[in-house]
Amino acid sequence: MESILKFLQMGGYAAYVWPCFILTAAVLVAMLVSSMRFMKKSENILKSLQGDDKETDGEA
Amino acid sequence: MMGRFGQIVSRDLHLAVKQGMDSFMVVMFFVLAVVLFPLGVGPEANILARIAAGVIWVAALLASMLSLERLFQADYEDGSLELLSLAPFPLEAVVLAKVCAHWLTTGLPLLVAAPLLAVLMHMNADGFIVLAAALALGTASLSLIGAVGAALILGSRRGGVLLSLLILPLYIPVLIFGVSAVDAAVGGFPMKAQFLILGGFLLGALPLCPWASAAALRQALE
Amino acid sequence: MLHRFANPKRFMRLSGLLLPWMAGLAIALVAAGLFMGLIVAPADYQQGDSARIMYVHVPNAWMAMFCYTAMAVASAVSLIWKHPLADLAAKSSAPIGAAFTFLALFTGSLWGKPMWGTWWVWDARLTSVLVLFFLYLGYMALYNAFDDPTRGSKAAAILALVGFVNVPIIKFSVDWWNTLHQPASVIKMSGPAIDASMLWPLLLMAFGFKFLYLWILFLRMRGEINTNKIRMIRLRQIHGQAG
Numbered sequence: 001m002e003s004i005l006k007f008l009q010m011g012g013y014a015a016y017v018w019p020c021f022i023l024t025a026a027v028l029v030a031m032l033v034s035s036m037r038f039m040k041k042s043e044n045i046l047k048s049l050q051g052d053d054k055e056t057d058g059e060a
Numbered sequence: 061m062m063g064r065f066g067q068i069v070s071r072d073l074h075l076a077v078k079q080g081m082d083s084f085m086v087v088m089f090f091v092l093a094v095v096l097f098p099l100g101v102g103p104e105a106n107i108l109a110r111i112a113a114g115v116i117w118v119a120a121l122l123a124s125m126l127s128l129e130r131l132f133q134a135d136y137e138d139g140s141l142e143l144l145s146l147a148p149f150p151l152e153a154v155v156l157a158k159v160c161a162h163w164l165t166t167g168l169p170l171l172v173a174a175p176l177l178a179v180l181m182h183m184n185a186d187g188f189i190v191l192a193a194a195l196a197l198g199t200a201s202l203s204l205i206g207a208v209g210a211a212l213i214l215g216s217r218r219g220g221v222l223l224s225l226l227i228l229p230l231y232i233p234v235l236i237f238g239v240s241a242v243d244a245a246v247g248g249f250p251m252k253a254q255f256l257i258l259g260g261f262l263l264g265a266l267p268l269c270p271w272a273s274a275a276a277l278r279q280a281l282e
Numbered sequence: 283m284l285h286r287f288a289n290p291k292r293f294m295r296l297s298g299l300l301l302p303w304m305a306g307l308a309i310a311l312v313a314a315g316l317f318m319g320l321i322v323a324p325a326d327y328q329q330g331d332s333a334r335i336m337y338v339h340v341p342n343a344w345m346a347m348f349c350y351t352a353m354a355v356a357s358a359v360s361l362i363w364k365h366p367l368a369d370l371a372a373k374s375s376a377p378i379g380a381a382f383t384f385l386a387l388f389t390g391s392l393w394g395k396p397m398w399g400t401w402w403v404w405d406a407r408l409t410s411v412l413v414l415f416f417l418y419l420g421y422m423a424l425y426n427a428f429d430d431p432t433r434g435s436k437a438a439a440i441l442a443l444v445g446f447v448n449v450p451i452i453k454f455s456v457d458w459w460n461t462l463h464q465p466a467s468v469i470k471m472s473g474p475a476i477d478a479s480m481l482w483p484l485l486l487m488a489f490g491f492k493f494l495y496l497w498i499l500f501l502r503m504r505g506e507i508n509t510n511k512i513r514m515i516r517l518r519q520i521h522g523q524a525g
Contacts, residue, residue, distance in 0.1 A: 007321070011331035016396050020389040021316075024338045028494060031381050035501040042508035049515045208444055212437045216427035225423055226441060229416040230448050233455035240462060272444055275361075279436040 064149045065157050072161030075134075082130075083165045086123050087173050093119035094177045105182040112181035113242035116191065117198070119177075120170050121231050124199055127166050128206040128227075129213070129220045131158055132277065136214050142281055151274040155211070159203045159270070167199030183246065190245035197258040198238040204262075204269035205230050211276035234261055288365055290507050297500040304497040311490030319483030326480075332396045336480075339389035341487040343407070345495060346386050346414060349379025353421070354446035357439035367503065369435040372442060373425055374502035378495055380418040386411050406460035410453045417445045 010017040076082055097115045098108055135141040144154050174195055175188045183191070209227040213219040241254035319337035326333030353375045360368035387408065394403050402408070425438035 010334065011325055013330060013332035013396055016332055016392045017334055020335045020338050020392050021320075023388060024342065024385050027381050027385055031378060032494070032498055032501075035498045035505070039501045039505040039508070042505045042512065046508045046512055046515075049512060052519075208440075212424060212441055213427070215433065216424070216437075217429075218427065222420075222423055222427055225416070226420045229413050229420065229452070230444070232413060233448075233451050236455040236459045240459070268447075272440060276437060276440050279433065279440070282433075 065153055068144075068154055068157035069161050069164075072158055073164060076161065076165040082127050083169050086126055086166050087169045089126060090119050090123040090170055090173055091177065093122060094180065098180070109182040109184060109246075112178060112183040113187065113191070113239045113246070115181060116174060116177055116183075117195075117235055117239050117242075120174070120195060120199065121202065121228070121235060123170060124166050124202045125206060125224055125227065127162065128203075128210045129223055131162055131207060131210040132214055133210075133219075136280065141277065145277065145281055151277060152270040155207055155270040155273040155277070156266075159207050162207070163200055163203040167196075167203055170199055171195050183242075186248070187242045187246040190251065191242045194238045194241040194255070194258060197255070197262050198234045201234050201258070201261045201265050202231060204265040205234075207273045208269050208276065211273040211280065214277070214280040234258070237261075288367060290367065290510075293367055294504060294507060297504055301497065301500055304493050304500060308490055308493035308497050311486050311493060313490075315483045315486030315490050318486060323479050323483050324477075329397060332393065333480075335389055335393040337483050337487050339386060339393055340484060341491045342382050342386035342389055343411060344488055345491045346379055346383040346411060348492070349375050349382060349495065350414060350417070350442075350446065350449065353379060354442050357442035360435070361439050361443070367507075369439060370503050370506045371499065372439060373435060374499050374506060375495075376418055376422050376425070378498050378502075380415065380422065382491075383411060383415040383418055387415065404460065404463075406453075406457045409456045409460065413452050413456070414449065417449070421445065 008014060008018075094115055097111070101107060101111070132141060135144070145151050171192055174191055178188055178191055206223075206227055209223045209230075212226065213223050216222060237254045237257045241251045241258065243249075244251035244254060315337065319334055323334070323337075325331045353372045356368045356372035356375065359365045360372060390408050390411070391401050394405075394408070395401050421438055421441055424441050425434045428434035428437065
């Protein structure tokens with residue numbers, strides 16, 4: 001328990017060290033998630049359009 | 061070839077003179093921007109003297125940007141740019157000619173106004189000539205670099221503000237060495253290095269900027 | 283070699299296969315780096331535990347530069363060889379690079395406070411990174427400033443190259459400016475020769491971030507390729523209805 005506390009305190013620099021790591025993680029994860037959603041959304045629209053296309057003009 | 065070059069320069073100059081307001085407004089902006097600083101910072105002579113070189117240079121940067129947007133705009137809109145690009149005369153030379161005209165109507169007036177503003181900012185008299193010389197080299201580079209930006213934003217939305225965002229970072233080296241030259245002169249330090257570097261920037265910009273601008277213009281005309 | 287990847291279909295297949303690997307490597311390397319950096323590596327002799335910020339700050343800064351280089355190279359390829367995927371690679375790299383740049387600035391500031399006592403210091407490195415941030419923002423603004431996406435991509439490509447040529451010039455100028463105004467103490471952020479116990483977590487994080495970049499890049503490029511297909515299908519539909 002004591003060593004975990006020591007770890008969290010980062011030798012007194014906790015207020016500087018942890019925000020760095022947390023913000024880095026937050027920004028990079030947010031970028032990752034938004035990119036995944038961008039890709040998924042475009043895939044969905046494409047699939048539905050290609051479905052429409054096949055129906056309307058009957059060619060692959 | 062030189063005749064053609066001269067033609068383009070004089071055409072742009074004619075247009076600028078006919079409109080007349082452009083140079084005047086650029087100089088007015090320059091003066092106003094500098095005058096704001098004592099009003100904002102306080103009239104203490106030694107503080108103003110300390111920031112004088114930097115303030116004058118930054119104001120010159122901002123002022124020289126004002127008329128850049130229209131460097132290619134009018135010709136682009138009325139089709140003369142397309143004609144110029146199709147002529148046997150190289151587009152890079154057209155850019156250089158237009159930049160010359162721009163400098164004559166913008167950079168040169170700033171040069172003339174600068175010593176006056178140096179007086180207002182309590183700059184040490186040792187710095188005046190160096191200020192003018194450094195600005196001469198610097199504003200020429202600024203016109204060249206600005207031309208690249210002006211070519212890139214043709215046909216874009218919000219061209220004016222976008223132009224500032226694009227080229228202000230690119231102006232930073234000129235700013236740093238321009239101010240350093242003046243500060244060195246005022247402080248009695250050697251300034252040869254700064255002038256060599258400013259000259260180097262100009263020599264580098266002279267071939268590169270018209271080349272990049274022409275490439276951007278061709279993209280715009282496609 | 284590049285021509286083999288010019289085909290969007292092939293890229294979609296390839297990137298689809300590689301994605302889980304990029305993801306796995308990114309997660310594994312970053313996890314290892316964090317573990318080593320936060321727990322295993324010793325605290326710095328002078329800076330104590332605040333030196334651990336280095337394990338995110340330095341990789342962020344390296345990636346900021348790396349992404350800009352990638353953007354510039356992709357832009358050159360797009361302009362010179364008209365490679366169809368190159369401009370998408372450049373466009374997709376920009377926001378990733380901007381994010382890393384922002385993080386480099388933020389973590390640099392937080393590292394500077396315990397070291398130098400202020401939140402912002404106009405040292406050569408932070409100032410250069412700040413200017414790099416503006417170059418990224420300008421690139422993204424220009425790319426999106428045109429109604430015609432082709433025009434936007436070409437103009438932005440030219441800007442990326444112009445900016446790339448300027449980066450060393452700006453760095454040199456800011457270095458000069460900084461030594462001029464701070465002749466006394468020039469504190470190097472990474473200190474003297476770095477110990478192996480600190481080098482390892484740093485390298486792990488750096489490589490982990492590279493794979494993270496590739497992971498996000500592939501995701502975004504796939505999204506862009508899909509978006510282009512969508513645009514073409516919609517155009518075709520409009521023409522079909524009109525004709």
